Amino acid sequence: MASKLQPIRGTRDLLPEDCRAHARVEEACRSVAERYGYGEIRTPILELTPVFSRSLGDATDVVQKEMYTFEDRGGESVTMRPENTASVARAVLSNGLLNEMPLKLHYAGPMFRYERPQKGRYRQFHQIGVELYGVPEPAGDVEVIAMGADVLAELGLLEQTRLEINTLGDAESRVRYRDALVAFLRERQEGLSEDSKDRLERNPMRVLDSKDAGDQALVADAPSIFEHLTDEARAFFDAVQDGLTALGVDHKVNPRIVRGLDYYCHTAFEFITENLGAQGTVIGGGRYDGLMEQMGGPALPGVGWAGGIERLAMLAAGGVEARRPVAIVPLGEEAEKRALVMAHDLRRQGHVIELGYRGNLKRRMQRANKVHASHAVIMGDDELARGIVTLRDLDSGEQAELSIDSVSEGLPVHG
RNA sequence: GUGGCUAUAGCUCAGUUGGUCAGAGCGCCUGGUUGUGGUCCAGGAGGUCGUCGGUUCGAGACCGACUAGCCACCCCA
Numbered sequence: 001m002a003s004k005l006q007p008i009r010g011t012r013d014l015l016p017e018d019c020r021a022h023a024r025v026e027e028a029c030r031s032v033a034e035r036y037g038y039g040e041i042r043t044p045i046l047e048l049t050p051v052f053s054r055s056l057g058d059a060t061d062v063v064q065k066e067m068y069t070f071e072d073r074g075g076e077s078v079t080m081r082p083e084n085t086a087s088v089a090r091a092v093l094s095n096g097l098l099n100e101m102p103l104k105l106h107y108a109g110p111m112f113r114y115e116r117p118q119k120g121r122y123r124q125f126h127q128i129g130v131e132l133y134g135v136p137e138p139a140g141d142v143e144v145i146a147m148g149a150d151v152l153a154e155l156g157l158l159e160q161t162r163l164e165i166n167t168l169g170d171a172e173s174r175v176r177y178r179d180a181l182v183a184f185l186r187e188r189q190e191g192l193s194e195d196s197k198d199r200l201e202r203n204p205m206r207v208l209d210s211k212d213a214g215d216q217a218l219v220a221d222a223p224s225i226f227e228h229l230t231d232e233a234r235a236f237f238d239a240v241q242d243g244l245t246a247l248g249v250d251h252k253v254n255p256r257i258v259r260g261l262d263y264y265c266h267t268a269f270e271f272i273t274e275n276l277g278a279q280g281t282v283i284g285g286g287r288y289d290g291l292m293e294q295m296g297g298p299a300l301p302g303v304g305w306a307g308g309i310e311r312l313a314m315l316a317a318g319g320v321e322a323r324r325p326v327a328i329v330p331l332g333e334e335a336e337k338r339a340l341v342m343a344h345d346l347r348r349q350g351h352v353i354e355l356g357y358r359g360n361l362k363r364r365m366q367r368a369n370k371v372h373a374s375h376a377v378i379m380g381d382d383e384l385a386r387g388i389v390t391l392r393d394l395d396s397g398e399q400a401e402l403s404i405d406s407v408s409e410g411l412p413v414h415g
Numbered sequence: 416g417u418g419g420c421u422a423u424a425g426c427u428c429a430g431u432u433g434g435u436c437a438g439a440g441c442g443c444c445u446g447g448u449u450g451u452g453g454u455c456c457a458g459g460a461g462g463u464c465g466u467c468g469g470u471u472c473g474a475g476a477c478c479g480a481c482u483a484g485c486c487a488c489c490c491c492a
Contacts, residue, residue: 006483065416076454081492115490116416117483126492193490209489270492273449278485284492308492331450365452373452376442380450394452 010115010123016107020322021313022126026108028154029128029307032147033106041105043087049077055086055294056328057262059202066113085263085288085304085352086295090130090253093297101134108309120279120311129306133292136301141267141287144244144303148185148271148283149249151307155316157273158201161249161282164380165269166257167237168205168286169229174265177224177228178204184222191218195355205258217225223313224255233266259284283307327368327394327412331361331380338379342407349408368394374412379404 007013012194016023028041053063081087084107097103108128115121130147132140145163146255152158168174189197193212200207208219227239240390244251251269259268268286276282285305328345330339343355354371356364361378368376379391383404391410392399401411 009483066475111492113491117485118487119485121491125492129492204488278488279491281492306492311484311492327452329451361450362452365450365454369452376452378451390451397452399451403481 006324008123010117012122012124018313020171021316022309024316024401025155025307025309025312026128028145028151029030029106029107029108029395032150032154033104035150036104036130036143036147038104038106038132038147041088041091041107042109043081043084043091043107044274045110046078047081047087050080051090051295052079052086052280054296055263055291056083060261062113062260062261068112068113068114068173080334082113083111083261083306084109084127084129084130085261085302085306089291089297089302092293092300093295096256097133098298098300102140103133104130105133106130111247111386118277118279120276120308120314120390122310126309127306128309128312129304131302131304133300134301135303136289138239138267140301140303140354141190142242142247144285144305145240145244145251145267145269146247146249148269148285148305148307152271152283157282157312157315160275160315161271162252163244163269163331164254164257165244165251165267166253166255167225167229167233167240169225169233170236170257170265171228171290173225175368177223177225180223180228181205188218194230203260206260208256209258226255237267259286263288263294265289269305271307273311273315279308279311281308281310282315322370323351323352324374324412325352327354327356327371327373328362329356329361329368329374329378330378331378332384335381335384336378338384338404342377342404346408346411351408351411376412377407 020223032042042190043383049067052067056063057066062082069077072078080175083273088105088107092098092103106129108126110122110124110126112139114123117123130144132144145165149158150162152161169177182200185192185204185207187202189200191214192200192207193210193215196210196212196215199210207215210216210219226234238239241251241253257268257270264286266287266289270281272280272282274280285303285306287301287303289301290301291302292298328339328343330336339355343353346353354368354373356367359367365376373394376392376394378392383389387404388401389404389407390399391402391407400410
């Protein structure tokens with residue numbers, strides 16, 4: 001069984017139950033996004049490789065070792081999207097949406113990353129996300145973060161998560177800070193873990209967020225970004241925090257929140273849970289004012305986040321039940337024909353109808369019970385002759401007779 | 416990519432120091448007679464014990480490789 005017919009490592013089939021859980025997360029995002037006036041966008045899963053390599057940063061782990069990149073039959077290097085922000089940015093440019101500012105978009109769909117699979121981490125995984133373009137003000141950050149909190153609230157996950165935010169500063173702050181941090185770390189290079197020595201070269205900010213105990217101790221009194229912020233960057237971050245406070249969005253500043261992708265600046269934030277082991281980030285995002293330019297477009301500010309559908313679905317587990325059907329149980333050929341028509345009519349009226357394909361009364365009742373039907377509409381020769389059906393409440397066992405033409409009046413109201 | 420743990424029926428798992436060990440519960444199927452499910456009772460069908468090699472008179476049990484899952488690192492949603 002676990003032989004050759006298994007899915008590719010890190011991918012999995014989503015069975016009806018999984019799909020319902022995913023749909024619930026997607027619906028939560030969609031309904032929140034609509035309230036904020038965000039339109040849905042769907043971009044291709046395949047993009048030309050530079051769409052990602054140029055925007056995420058050549059040195060990032062995602063680009064260096066996690067992308068599904070290959071040559072298509074035309075000899076073009078293409079990549080299965082490892083995230084959606086770059087794709088959406090590309091779409092904004094491709095479709096001339098630059099005149100539609102501010103531009104508010106949300107999405108849901110599969111992403112691909114060649115990582116070692118773990119719980120909450122798959123090679124094909126799914127994300128929901130929102131992107132806000134053309135708003136350089138901190139109000140944009142506040143709105144976007146509030147949307148994240150709303151989605152979590154919609155899913156009943158607010159209690160299980162906490163919001164941590166940080167600022168990466170503007171370009172000037174970042175350069176200043178980076179220099180200071182690198183200088184600090186270089187002096188203590190010998191004490192760093194191997195991983196962090198490597199980080200020092202590639203992405204020094206990441207050292208701050210190392211889980212190595214030695215690194216953490218060493219980094220405890222490293223210079224802080226806050227000492228190196230320009231006045232503008234500081235004011236920006238303060239405004240974001242004030243905005244969140246005004247909206248009652250609880251948050252905590254964590255100077256160790258860092259982004260792994262190059263396009264981020266200013267605000268970085270994560271909604272984190274303790275209930276998923278090492279993969280605790282459930283929604284992560286920030287501001288990416290430089291992204292458009294890096295992609296060859298005009299300067300255009302952006303903020304957004306992405307949320308892991310699998311992770312959110314796991315946290316929100318349980319409670320996703322399909323609507324209970326009504327089972328129609330015909331007995332005899334004549335009734336069978338009538339049942340087909342009745343099922344059709346009732347379905348058109350919006351009822352969930354389960355019509356067995358075969359079997360005697362007992363078999364069909366068992367089937368009705370198995371699909372957790374709320375009622376059974378029984379009709380045999382007796383009933384047909386009298387122009388009625390027997391309606392049985394499968395929870396209470398009570399039965400009543402109804403006119404065959406007004407069956408829907410006895411059925412639960414659908415929603 | 417690194418380290419560790421795991422891999423037995425559809426699912427959850429038992430299988431003692433290698434020799435009737437191929438099992439249980441749940442699920443599934445069929446009955447308990449003719450138009451009433453959920454409970455109960457009785458039967459039944461499902462596994463070449465992840466794959467491939469090796470050790471041994473003999474391996475589901477020991478060893479190796481591979482594959483996959485899980486945990487941590489890493490990375491990130």
